[in-house]
Amino acid sequence: xxxxxxxxxxxxxxxxxxxxxxxxxxxxxxxxxxxxxxxxxxxxxxxxxxxxxxxxxxxxxxxxxxxxxxxxxxxxxxxxxxxxxxxxxxxxxxxxxxxxxxxxxxxxxxxxxxxxxxxxxxxxxxxxxxxxxxxxxxxxxxxxxxxxxxxxxxxxxxxxxxxxxxxxxxxxxxxxxxxxxxxxxxxxxxxxxxxxxxxxxxxxxxxxxxxxxxxxxxxxxxxxxxxxxxxxxxxxxxxxxxxxxxxxxxxxxxxxxxxxxxxxxxxxxxxxxxxxxxxxxxxxxxxxxxxxxxxxxxxxxxxxxxxxxxxxxxxxxxxxxxxxxxxxxxxxxxxxxxxxxxxxxxxxxxxxxxxxxxxxxxxxxxxxxxxxxxxxxxxxxxxxxxxxxxxxxxxxxxxxxxxxxxxxxxxxxxxxxxxxxxxxxxxxxxxxxxxxxxxxxxxxxxxxxxxxxxxxxxxxxxxxxxxxxxxxxxxxxxxxxxxxxxxxxxxxxxxxxxxxxxxxxxxxxxxxxxxxxxxxxxxxxxxxxxxxxxxxxxxxxxx
Amino acid sequence: xxxxxxxxxxxxxxxxxxxxxxxxxxxxxxxxxxxxxxxxxxxxxxxxxxxxxxxxxxxxxxxxxxxxxxxxxxxxxxxxxxxxxxxxxxxxxxxxxxxxxxxxxxxxxxxxxxxxxxxxxxxxxxxxxxxxxxxxxxxxxxxxxxxxxxxxxxxxxxxxxxxxxxxxxxxxxxxxxxxxxxxxxxxxxxxxxxxxxxxxxxxxxxxxxxxxxxxxxxxxxxxxxxxxxxxxxxxxxxxxxxxxxxxxxxxxxxxxxxxxxxxxxxxxxxxxxxxxxxxxxxxxxxxxxxxxxx
Numbered sequence: 001x002x003x004x005x006x007x008x009x010x011x012x013x014x015x016x017x018x019x020x021x022x023x024x025x026x027x028x029x030x031x032x033x034x035x036x037x038x039x040x041x042x043x044x045x046x047x048x049x050x051x052x053x054x055x056x057x058x059x060x061x062x063x064x065x066x067x068x069x070x071x072x073x074x075x076x077x078x079x080x081x082x083x084x085x086x087x088x089x090x091x092x093x094x095x096x097x098x099x100x101x102x103x104x105x106x107x108x109x110x111x112x113x114x115x116x117x118x119x120x121x122x123x124x125x126x127x128x129x130x131x132x133x134x135x136x137x138x139x140x141x142x143x144x145x146x147x148x149x150x151x152x153x154x155x156x157x158x159x160x161x162x163x164x165x166x167x168x169x170x171x172x173x174x175x176x177x178x179x180x181x182x183x184x185x186x187x188x189x190x191x192x193x194x195x196x197x198x199x200x201x202x203x204x205x206x207x208x209x210x211x212x213x214x215x216x217x218x219x220x221x222x223x224x225x226x227x228x229x230x231x232x233x234x235x236x237x238x239x240x241x242x243x244x245x246x247x248x249x250x251x252x253x254x255x256x257x258x259x260x261x262x263x264x265x266x267x268x269x270x271x272x273x274x275x276x277x278x279x280x281x282x283x284x285x286x287x288x289x290x291x292x293x294x295x296x297x298x299x300x301x302x303x304x305x306x307x308x309x310x311x312x313x314x315x316x317x318x319x320x321x322x323x324x325x326x327x328x329x330x331x332x333x334x335x336x337x338x339x340x341x342x343x344x345x346x347x348x349x350x351x352x353x354x355x356x357x358x359x360x361x362x363x364x365x366x367x368x369x370x371x372x373x374x375x376x377x378x379x380x381x382x383x384x385x386x387x388x389x390x391x392x393x394x395x396x397x398x399x400x401x402x403x404x405x406x407x408x409x410x411x412x413x414x415x416x417x418x419x420x421x422x423x424x425x426x427x428x429x430x431x432x433x434x435x436x437x438x439x440x441x442x443x444x445x446x447x448x449x450x451x452x453x454x455x456x457x458x459x460x461x462x463x464x465x466x467x468x469x470x471x472x473x474x475x476x477x478x479x480x481x482x483x484x485x486x487x488x489x490x491x492x493x494x495x496x497x498x499x500x501x502x503x504x505x506x507x508x509x510x511x512x513x514x515x516x517x518x519x520x521x522x523x524x525x526x527x528x529x530x531x532x533x534x535x536x537x538x539x540x541x542x543x
Numbered sequence: 544x545x546x547x548x549x550x551x552x553x554x555x556x557x558x559x560x561x562x563x564x565x566x567x568x569x570x571x572x573x574x575x576x577x578x579x580x581x582x583x584x585x586x587x588x589x590x591x592x593x594x595x596x597x598x599x600x601x602x603x604x605x606x607x608x609x610x611x612x613x614x615x616x617x618x619x620x621x622x623x624x625x626x627x628x629x630x631x632x633x634x635x636x637x638x639x640x641x642x643x644x645x646x647x648x649x650x651x652x653x654x655x656x657x658x659x660x661x662x663x664x665x666x667x668x669x670x671x672x673x674x675x676x677x678x679x680x681x682x683x684x685x686x687x688x689x690x691x692x693x694x695x696x697x698x699x700x701x702x703x704x705x706x707x708x709x710x711x712x713x714x715x716x717x718x719x720x721x722x723x724x725x726x727x728x729x730x731x732x733x734x735x736x737x738x739x740x741x742x743x744x745x746x747x748x749x750x751x752x753x754x755x756x757x758x759x760x761x762x763x764x765x766x767x768x769x770x771x772x773x774x775x776x777x778x779x780x781x782x783x784x785x786x787x788x789x790x791x792x793x794x795x796x797x798x799x800x801x802x803x804x805x806x807x808x809x810x811x812x813x814x815x816x817x818x819x820x821x822x823x824x825x826x827x828x829x830x831x832x833x834x835x836x837x
Contacts, residue, residue, distance in 0.1 A: 031548050095583075103593055104579045104799070110593060118604045125611040125703050125713075128675060128683055430681075439682030441675065441701045441714070450704055470593050477582030477589055484583060495557060499550050506547030513832035 003540070006533035009059035013526030016043055016060040020519040023065055027507045028516075035207035037199065037505040038068045067199040070504045074206055077501060078220075080494045081213035086276035087487040088214075089164070093280030094480040096157045097288050100150050101473045109295075109469055112146045115139045117453040123429050124447050128313065128440035133424035140321070140419045147296050151414040154289050161281045162256040168215050168274050169246045169258060172237075175212045176230065179205055180243035183227040190226045198226070217271030233268025235260050252330055255281065283479055291472045293410040296417055297351045298459050298468070300325055305347060306452055310428030310445025315435035319428060320420045325349060325413065327391055330406040333358075336399025339383070341391065341407060348390030351459045353408040356386065358399045369406075548831075555824045562817045569810045572801045579799045588798050595795040601707075602788045608703040609777050609784070612713040616777070618672045619715055620770045625667055626721070626728070627763045629660045633732060634756045636660075640739055641750035647742075654739035661732035665692070668721045668729070678717035687717035692729040694718045705780050711773060715766060723755075723762035731755045 020041035030036040046061035101108050119136040126132045182205040189198035205228070212218065212230070220230045223240060230238040237244055237260065248256045249264075257266040258274065269275045300322040307321040327341040336358070343349060353369040358380070365377040366388050376388045386393045393407055421427055431444025438444075456462035463471065572578050582589045639645060640653040668678050668687045675683040679696030687696050698719070700712035721727050735752045738744050 095581075098582055102581055104577060104581060104584070104589060110596070114597065114600045118600070121604050121608060121704060125608055126673070127701070129673075434681070438699055439680060439684060439697065441679070441681035441683035442699060443681075443701055443703075447702065447704065447710070454707065466597050470590055473582050473593065474586055474590050477586040480581070480583035481586060495553070498553070502547045502550045502553075503545045506545070506549045508545060508547045509831040509833065511545075513836060517836065 003533060003536055005058065006529060006536070009057070010526050010529035010533060012046060012059035012061070013529065014523060016041075016063045017519045017523040017526060019063045019065070021516070021523070024512050024515050024519065028509070028512050031507040031509060031512075035203055035210065036507070037203050038507050039199065040066050040068060042066050065199075067202070068505050069199075069202075070501065073497060073501045073504065074209075077494070077497050078209055078213040080490065080497050081210055082217040082271040082275075083486070084490040084494050085214035085216075085272040085274075086270070086279065087483060087490045089273040089276030090280045090283075091276075091480070091483040091487045093157065093161055093277065094283065094476065094483050096160075097154060097284055098476050098480040100153045100157075101288065101476050103473050108473065109143070109146050109150065109292075110466070110473075112139065112143045113465060113469065116143050117450060120446050120449045120453075123427070124443040124450060127429040127443040127446060130424055133427050136427060137419060137421065137424065140421075143299075144322075144417050144419060147292065147414050147417055150292060151289070154284060154292070158255075158281060158284055158289070161277050161284075162250075162254070165256045165258065165274065165277050165281075166248050168277065169248050172212065172215050172274070173243075173245050175208050175215070176238050176243040176245075179208050179212070179228065179230065180238050182208065183238070183240070186226040213272060215272045216269055216274040232260060233265035235263065235265060235268075252332065287475050287479070288472060290410065291468070291475070293413050294351050295460070295465065295468055295472070297325055297349075297410055297413045298457055299465060300413070300417065301346055301349060301351070301459070302452055302457055303449065306445065306448050307428050309431075310448070311430040311433045311438075311442075312423075312426040312428050313430070313434055313440055314423075314425040315433045316426050317428065317433070319426050321427075323416060323418050323420045325409050326416065327393070328408050328411045329393070330408075330411075333397075333399045333403030333405065336395055336397040336403055336405070338393060338405055338407075339396040340394045343390055343409070344387065344392045345390040349409055349459075350389050351409055352389075353406065353410055354388070354391070356393065356395070356405040356407060358401055358403045360401050361398065364395075364399075366407075369408075551828060555820065555828065558820050559817070559824075562813055562820065566810065566813050566817070569806055569813065573803065573806050573810070576801055577799050578801045578806075592795055592799040595791050595798060599788060599791050599795065602784050602791070605704065605706055606781060606784050606788075609705050609711075609781050612703050612705065612711050613774060613777050613781075615672060615677060615713040616770050616774050618670075619677060619720070620767060620774070622667045622670055622678075623720060623763055623767050623770065626664055627760065627767065629664050629667075630728065630756060630760050630763060633657060633660050633735070634753065634760065637735065637749060637752055637756060641746045641753070643746050650739055654736050657732055657736045657739060661729050661736065664721070664732065665729045668717055668727075677714050678720055680714070680716040688721070688727060688729065692727045692733065694722065694727065705777065706784070709780075711777065715770065720763075720766050723758040726755070728759050731759060 020043070023039050023041045027038055042064040044061045044064065046058040048055040048057050050056075099107070103110050116136075116139040119132070119139040123129070123132045123136050182201050186198040186201045186205065189201065209220065209228070209230075216232055218230050218232045218237065220228050222228045225240065227240045228238065229236065229240060232246075237246070244261055247259045249259055250256050257264050258269060258278075259265065266278060269278060304320045304322060304324060308318050311317045312319065325343055325346060327343055329338040329341045331337050350368075352371065354375060355367045355369055356364050357367060358364050359377075362380045363377065364380050364386065366375040366386065367373065368375055376386075378386065380395070380399065382396050382398070383394060386395065391407060391409075393405070395405065399405075429446040430438055430440075430442035431448070432438045432442060434440045434442050453465060456464055457468075460468040571580060579585050579589050579592065636653045636656055640650055640657075645653075665688060669676065671677070676685060676687055676696070677683070678687040679685050681699030681701060682696045683701075685695050687694065689695055694717055696717050698716045700716070701714045702710040702712050705711045721729070731752065735749070735756075738748045738752065741748070
């Protein structure tokens, strides 16, 4: 053991403490960086040498820098972020709709409906009065306007959701291209090394994977080269070669759907903001929007049926109060088209929507969209009439197997909703002709309409108009409440998991301060070793 | 468990956020006066409130209908009371006119008064309430009786809804109110007038009308009893509706109104929590080991 060995020991200690101080400083610098994993300098003893049968230390050996990281927690965080993203956008979409039906603030259809039927009662009290007739028409207008306002607001929300789907998809594309390029950096840096050397890139990639999880659900795995592959709806979004772009296509219904490599994967996305947006859109369209349209259709149908039976002050009868229901169609066929669709009997309408599905070029089946029940089936002849449940549809052209046609009394019912009566004399308050058999005091039909508002309607599962509308409000309240609850739950879970992650990977200022002192002292002591060795050396040289 | 600086900060901001959120919810409840501000705040409470509101609104309409029926029947009752007075006076005059001792001049005067009473009853029968001929059945645009005292209305009743599944007619057809035995009172009085002015007529001819007048009086009494019973029924209904209205409004208030006292105490609790959070946050977060290393 020579004196110069002291220099070596001192030098190794100085280098080691420098590295450690470096690591500590970096930790302190990143104390507020989200997703940063704490690093720690791991000191190892240098191999000792044997001198005169004794092992003598040679100072400090390799200094290893280790990243504190728990891959299991990261996996949980990704899963939790996917749930959180879904709850987040579901809650947002539904709370919009909830405001449209916010009867707590008197918004919505309950008041206009009440006013409308009260106006019929006022008319029953004064069947010959023009002011009562004018008031009735005004309340009817307000029912129409409120329903149209509400539908407009719902459709605006759906439109916003569709825009958001487009935005989220472009965010996803930005993230996947980042992940893909990080994949390459990590693979290059770690080529041939067994440990995870590219720790800063890994932290960054973890952060991107977390952000991606908030946007969509995916499964992922890391291969031996350190690259991650990401699968969305069972299809590769990122593989070891490249990242693929998601795209969106607007379908016939105006809804934006998500495509990956030419395939529609919309139904395969169930979580993340994208999953939440898609779920919110379906919830809104299938519940609030559909139910509101059905209510308006039912009001039109039932009021008209009673109104047609009555007589106006001028003796006219058979008049519709609201414009009669019509049938709307949409073709999902390249060769065939609906050339006409009409209501043959308003009374026979069920207010359900139908799909005419072609099982072959010459055979069709009609399904009820709400109940999925087969309504009728038959052999197709171009231009032939397909009749069912009060509807007559004529299809032309050459439809092929799997083509279908949507037949709906509902889709435009609110936008076409309007009061047909303009002449107050034609409001049918009388049960028989007031110009011949009865008189202007006849209020029999007005009372029948009031009766209608208080009794169950079979198309609405025997609810009253009020009751059915309350059901709509209750449904949206329940859905919105459930979404709020899962958002709170997911947010708490996410926080707990991040706390767990921080337990392992987070930076503690106190800990770093203690370490800073520890390695400062080590550095000072190591410098002293070198000074001491120098003095000893000087002493020998001066001998 | 390792506690890191990030965790400490996050925990504090989250707790602050939670408390601020409940604070905003509570003050919203206070300012709106409602504990349910969105359907999702309390779906079943909201449904109850909507049910109560529908019922309260219905009751209000029923009360309006009752008021309508009440005023119409009240008008009819006043008219019928005048008819009764007129018929009573006509009976008195008939008794006077049928005595043998009455002079020709007196009989002419009596005849003149009978003619006046006839016209008075005629105008009562054709009286209009809110511009409607209320004694014409449903033919409210037609005078109940024409100049030859023939009934032109019908027997239609104008019913209004005074409760669920309960209606009440607000009119009395004139053939019921102004005639007995198929003869209108005006016709009877007109015939009586003819008898009084007929110079060859006898007292017995005149006395014969006493029976008719008694029938008419009985009929008007019946009609007035009917009107009275209906108005009584309306009164009962109205107080019943008012009671139900009060009950429903209490229920509605319980379902949707803020309990101010408990909300204010919740607010002060939350304020206290916020205050202590801020203080403890200031204490723990402002210090680290670095503050003690010099």
